Amino acid sequence: MESKVQEQTTPANLSSEVPGTLATSSSPNMGDQPWQEWLGPVVDILAKIPEYVGEFFNEYQKPLTTLGLILLSIVTVKIIVAVLGAVDDIPLLAPLMEIVGLGYSGWFVWRYLLKASNRKELLGEFDALKNQVFGDNG
Template identity: 70%
Template sequence: MESNVQQQTTPKDLSTDLPGAMTQKTSLGDQPWQEWIEPVVDILAKVPEYIGQFFSEYKQPLTTLGLLLLGIISVKITIAILGAIDDIPLLSPILQLVGLSYTAWFVWRYLWKASNRQELLAEFDALKNQMFGDND
């Protein structure tokens, strides 16, 4: 009876000769499609190398292109945000009023008299020297 149980639980295609060897290994080397697969696998294995060479060779143009695309995307997002702000009913006229008020104040404060224009030029020169250094 014990041999019947052992026969029922051990499938016919399992190898019990070596421990850990459950099935016989089939060879894929004789398959006709393998001659088509090997070149594809070789090319796919070299893809990271090709990409690395491409990026190292064209680093400067790719950086320029990336910055250009980033600039375009930033302008598009800014336009979309300003369009959304413009659609808020009272916010657009209030912001226009603030802008006109600041422009009127700037003209009155710095551009109306010659002495004030000289003061503005002095502040501008001080800011320029602070940013770019003293060129005297």
């Protein structure tokens, strides 16, 4: 009777050779096979990702650059609008900026636009700046 009790209480996965050790399975791990079959192609694809990205960028470099510049300009405009909105919310700063702008516009009209000689001077300065930026086309 004692041996039957011992047989029932001894777990099946313990080795009888050394007490307390797990018995090793004599059959190969069948659960690892599907995992290993999927691992090889995944590792190959992951190893080739930098090559794929490089080829894609080389092939579509101009459109990607154009798209990047468009996105950058949209972000820049949004930031400028946000900054102007923040400045507009500061009390007395927006009216002060309007007064400064009106004052500068008045000075510009007085200095350059009222007299014909001053208009010629302004056109001469504008042409000089245009030639300096775009080159001499004349």
